[in-house]
Amino acid sequence: MLEIRNLHVSANNKPILRGITLTLKKGEVHSIMGPNGSGKSTLAQVLAGRESYEVTAGEIMYDGKNLLDMAPEDRAREGVFMAFQYPVEIRGVSNMYFLRAALNSIRKYRGEDDVDAMDFLSLVRNKMKLLQMDDALINRAVNEGFSGGEKKRNEIFQLAVLEPRLAILDETDSGLDIDALKIVAEGVNALRSPDRTFLVITHYQRLLNHIVPDFVHVLAEGRIVLSGDKSLAFELEEKGYSWLEKEPVG
Amino acid sequence: MPTETQQIHELANQEYKYGFYTDVEADTVPPGLNEDIIRVISEKKGEPEFMLEWRLRAFRHWLTLEEPHWANVTYPPIDYQSIIYYSAPSKKQTVKSLEEIDPEILDTYRKLGIPLEEQELLAGVAVDAVFDSVSVATTFKEKLAELGIIFCSFSEAVRNHPDLVKKYLGSVVPYTDNFFACLNSAVFTDGSFCYIPKGVRCPMELSTYFRINAAKTGQFERTLIVADEGAYVSYLEGCTAPMRDENQLHAAVVELVALDNAEIKYSTIQNWYPGDDEGRGGIYNFVTKRGKCAGVNSKISWTQVETGSAITWKYPSCILMGDNSVGEFYSVALTKKRQQADTGTKMIHIGKNTRSTIVSKGISAGFGQNTYRGLVKILGGADNARNYTQCDSMLLGDKCGAHTFPYIEIKNSTAQMEHEASTSKIGEDQIFYCQQRGLSAEDAISMIVNGFCKEVFKELPMEFAVEAQKLLSISLEGSVG
Numbered sequence: 001m002l003e004i005r006n007l008h009v010s011a012n013n014k015p016i017l018r019g020i021t022l023t024l025k026k027g028e029v030h031s032i033m034g035p036n037g038s039g040k041s042t043l044a045q046v047l048a049g050r051e052s053y054e055v056t057a058g059e060i061m062y063d064g065k066n067l068l069d070m071a072p073e074d075r076a077r078e079g080v081f082m083a084f085q086y087p088v089e090i091r092g093v094s095n096m097y098f099l100r101a102a103l104n105s106i107r108k109y110r111g112e113d114d115v116d117a118m119d120f121l122s123l124v125r126n127k128m129k130l131l132q133m134d135d136a137l138i139n140r141a142v143n144e145g146f147s148g149g150e151k152k153r154n155e156i157f158q159l160a161v162l163e164p165r166l167a168i169l170d171e172t173d174s175g176l177d178i179d180a181l182k183i184v185a186e187g188v189n190a191l192r193s194p195d196r197t198f199l200v201i202t203h204y205q206r207l208l209n210h211i212v213p214d215f216v217h218v219l220a221e222g223r224i225v226l227s228g229d230k231s232l233a234f235e236l237e238e239k240g241y242s243w244l245e246k247e248p249v250g
Numbered sequence: 251m252p253t254e255t256q257q258i259h260e261l262a263n264q265e266y267k268y269g270f271y272t273d274v275e276a277d278t279v280p281p282g283l284n285e286d287i288i289r290v291i292s293e294k295k296g297e298p299e300f301m302l303e304w305r306l307r308a309f310r311h312w313l314t315l316e317e318p319h320w321a322n323v324t325y326p327p328i329d330y331q332s333i334i335y336y337s338a339p340s341k342k343q344t345v346k347s348l349e350e351i352d353p354e355i356l357d358t359y360r361k362l363g364i365p366l367e368e369q370e371l372l373a374g375v376a377v378d379a380v381f382d383s384v385s386v387a388t389t390f391k392e393k394l395a396e397l398g399i400i401f402c403s404f405s406e407a408v409r410n411h412p413d414l415v416k417k418y419l420g421s422v423v424p425y426t427d428n429f430f431a432c433l434n435s436a437v438f439t440d441g442s443f444c445y446i447p448k449g450v451r452c453p454m455e456l457s458t459y460f461r462i463n464a465a466k467t468g469q470f471e472r473t474l475i476v477a478d479e480g481a482y483v484s485y486l487e488g489c490t491a492p493m494r495d496e497n498q499l500h501a502a503v504v505e506l507v508a509l510d511n512a513e514i515k516y517s518t519i520q521n522w523y524p525g526d527d528e529g530r531g532g533i534y535n536f537v538t539k540r541g542k543c544a545g546v547n548s549k550i551s552w553t554q555v556e557t558g559s560a561i562t563w564k565y566p567s568c569i570l571m572g573d574n575s576v577g578e579f580y581s582v583a584l585t586k587k588r589q590q591a592d593t594g595t596k597m598i599h600i601g602k603n604t605r606s607t608i609v610s611k612g613i614s615a616g617f618g619q620n621t622y623r624g625l626v627k628i629l630g631g632a633d634n635a636r637n638y639t640q641c642d643s644m645l646l647g648d649k650c651g652a653h654t655f656p657y658i659e660i661k662n663s664t665a666q667m668e669h670e671a672s673t674s675k676i677g678e679d680q681i682f683y684c685q686q687r688g689l690s691a692e693d694a695i696s697m698i699v700n701g702f703c704k705e706v707f708k709e710l711p712m713e714f715a716v717e718a719q720k721l722l723s724i725s726l727e728g729s730v731g
C-alpha cells in the first residue's frame with residue numbers, strides 16, 4: 001500500500017534522507033528505529049506532505065497514487081495520518097470542534113454527509129474509553145496546556161476517531177510514563193487491522209514490547225542500514241546505535 | 251501546490267465581497283462646509299433652534315482646531331471642502347412598513363445578507379436602518395413604545411424628544427473633545443437615539459445597520475443611548491459599504507450614558523470597504539465612542555469586531571464615575587492589504603471600587619498595520635480600582651505589523667492592575683497540523699484565527715457572534731484550492 005523508492009530529501013539545501021527504499025503492505029506494522037538526527041521525523045513529515053522539505057529524488061506511491069503530487073490535506077483525506085512527535089497547540093479551538101471539522105472534511109472528500117451530532121458523540125465516547133481519556137481534556141482547546149504525555153495520548157485518540165488507512169507514529173512513546181505507554185499501546189493494538197498499515201517510529205525498543213512490529217528497519221544518517229523482524233529491536237536495545245554508525249554502510 | 255506562505259499571502263489579499271453600489275436618486279447639498287451649509291442641513295431636518303445653535307458653536311470651535319496626527323496611521327490630507335455634508339434618499343423620507351422602502355435599498359440589504367423582513371419576523375430584532383444619512387426604516391417601535399423605550403432616528407429624537415436630547419447630547423463627548431467629534435457635532439446628519447426608562451430591561455437586541463452610499467458623501471452619524479436607573483439594553487451596530495473609488499470619511503460619534511444600576515452593552519461589527527491592493531478607495535473611519543457610567547453600580551461594555559476600513563481610528567472608552575461601576579472593552583481588529591488600524595480604549599476610573607476589563611485581539615495580514623493604544627487612568631478618589639488588560643497580536647505573514655501602546659496613569663495607591671500581552675505568528679506548523687488532519691489551509695487559518703478571538707466573540711450576542719466568525723472567515727478567505 002505504500003512504496004517508497006530511492007527517496008532523497010533535503011531541508012535548506014542540506015541532504016537529510018539519502019535514498020530510502022521501503023515497502024509496506026496492507027495491514028503490516030513496520031517500525032523505524034534510529035539515533036537522534038538520523039532522519040526519522042523527516043521521513044514521517046515528507047510522507048505527510050510538509051512543504052519545508054524538498055524531495056530531490058525518488059518517489060512515493062500510496063495505493064497506486066503518487067503521494068508527492070497530493071496536497072497534505074488530500075493525503076489526510078486519503079487516509080494518511082501522522083501522530084506528531086511535537087503536537088501543536090491551537091488556542092481557543094476545542095478538541096471536539098477540531099476533530100469534528102477534521103472528520104467532516106474527510107467525509108466530504110469521500111462524498112459523505114457531515115457526521116451526525118449524536119453519532120459523533122458516541123464515536124468520541126467510545127474512543128475516549130479506549131484511550132482512557134479524561135472528559136475534561138476533550139473539551140479543552142487542542143493541546144493547550146496539555147502535558148507532554150497528554151498530547152501524545154491525544155494524538156492516538158485522534159487517530160482512533162479518524163480511522164486512517166496508514167498511521168505514522170512519530171516517537172509517540174517519548175513523554176509517556178510506563179502506565180500511559182501501556183494504555184496508548186493497547187489503544188494502538190486495538191486499532192490494528194488487516195486494512196490498516198502502521199509505521200511506528202521510535203528511538204527506544206520499549207514501545208515495541210507493547211506494539212509488536214512485523215518488521216524493524218534501522219535508519220542511520222538518512223539511510224536504512226538494517227532491516228529485520230522484531231528481534232532486531234532487542235539487538236539494538238542491547239548494543240545501542242553507535243556500532244551502526246561506525247560500520248561501513250553498504 | 252502553493253506553499254503555505256503563498257497561501258497566507260493569497261488569503262490576505264482576498265477581494266471585498268460586498269462591493270457593489272446602489273443607485274438611488276440622492277437629494278444632496280453642494281460640497282463644502284460653512285455656516286450656510288450647516289443652516290441648510292438643520293433646516294432640511296426641521297430642527298429646533300437649540301440644535302442649530304449647538305451645531306454652529308461646534309463649527310466655530312472646529313475652525314480653531316487642527317486635524318490630529320498622533321495615531322499610528324498615515325493617509326493623504328483630507329480636503330474638507332470637497333465633501334458633501336448632506337445626502338438623503340429622495341423618494342421617501344419616512345415609511346410605516348417595509349413595502350414602502352425603495353426596492354433597490356431592500357435588495358442592497360439582501361445582498362449583504364440582512365433581510366429586514368426576516369429579521370423582523372424571526373429574530374425579533376428592531377432595526378433602525380440607516381441608508382445614507384437619513385433613516386428610512388424603523389421597526390418594532392410600537393412594541394418598544396409600550397415599555398416606554400424610545401428607539402428612533404436621531405433626527406426624530408431631536409424633533410420629538412428635544413428635552414432628552416438637550417440634556418444628554420454632548421454630555422459624554424462634548425463638541426470640544428476632538429477634531430473629528432467636533433466636525434461631527436457641526437454636520438451630523440442622522441443616527442440613532444435610544445432611551446430606556448427607569449427599571450426597564452429592553453426585551454430585544456436593538457440594532458442599526460450603517461451604510462455609506464452616495465459618492466463623496468461624508469457620513470457623520472450620531473448615536474446617543476441613555477439607560478435610566480436600573481435599565482438594561484443591548485445594542486448592535488453593524489455595517490458594510492459598497493466598493494467605491496474615493497476615500498470616504500466617516501466620523502461618527504457615539505455617546506452612552508448609564509445611570510444608577512443601569513447596564514449598556516454595545517456591540518459592533520464593522521466591515522467597510524478596506525480599499526484595493528494599494529489601499530486606494532477605502533473608508534477612513536475616525537470614530538469617537540465613549541460611555542459614561544454616571545451612576546453607582548452601572549456597567550458599560552463595548553465589544554467590537556473591526557475588519558473593514560482603510561484606516562480605523564477608534565477608542566471606545568468608559569468614564570467610570572459611579573462607585574462600583576464597571577467598564578469593559580472587547581475588541582477584534584483585523585487589518586490586511588494596506589489597512590491601518592489604531593484602536594483601543596480608555597478606562598477612566600473616577601469612582602470607588604470601579605473595575606475595568608480590556609481584551610484586545612489584533613490580527614495583521616498582508617501589509618496591514620495594527621496598533622493597540624490603551625489608557626487606563628486611575629484618579630485620586632478611585633479607591634480600590636481594578637483593571638485587567640490583555641492584549642494579543644497575531645501576525646499572518648511577514649510584511650504586516652503589530653504595535654502596542656498601553657498607557658497607565660495611577661494616582662491612587664490602592665489600585666490593582668494586571669496586564670498580559672502576547673504576539674504570535676500564525677505558524678506554518680499550526681497550519682500543517684490542521685492540514686494533516688484533513689483541513690484545507692484556508693479552513694485552518696480561519697479556525698486558528700477564530701480560536702484566537704474566542705474570548706471576544708463569546709461577549710457578542712449569539713447571532714452576532716456567528717456573523718462575526720463568518721465575517722472573519724470571509725475576510726481571510728482566498729483563492730486556495
Ligand SMILES: Nc1ncnc2c1ncn2[C@@H]1O[C@H](COP(=O)(O)OP(=O)(O)O)[C@@H](O)[C@H]1O
Pocket residue numbers: 011012014016034035036037038039040041042043052
Ligand atoms: N527544516 C530543517 N532544516 C534544516 N535541517 C533540518 C530540518 N529538519 C531536520 N533537519 C535536520 O535533519 C536531521 C534529521 O532530523 P530528524 O528527521 O528530525 O531526525 P530524527 O527524527 O531521527 O531525530 C537533523 O540533523 C536535523 O537537524
Ligand SMILES: [Mg+2]
Pocket residue numbers: 040041042085170171
Ligand atoms: Mg524525530
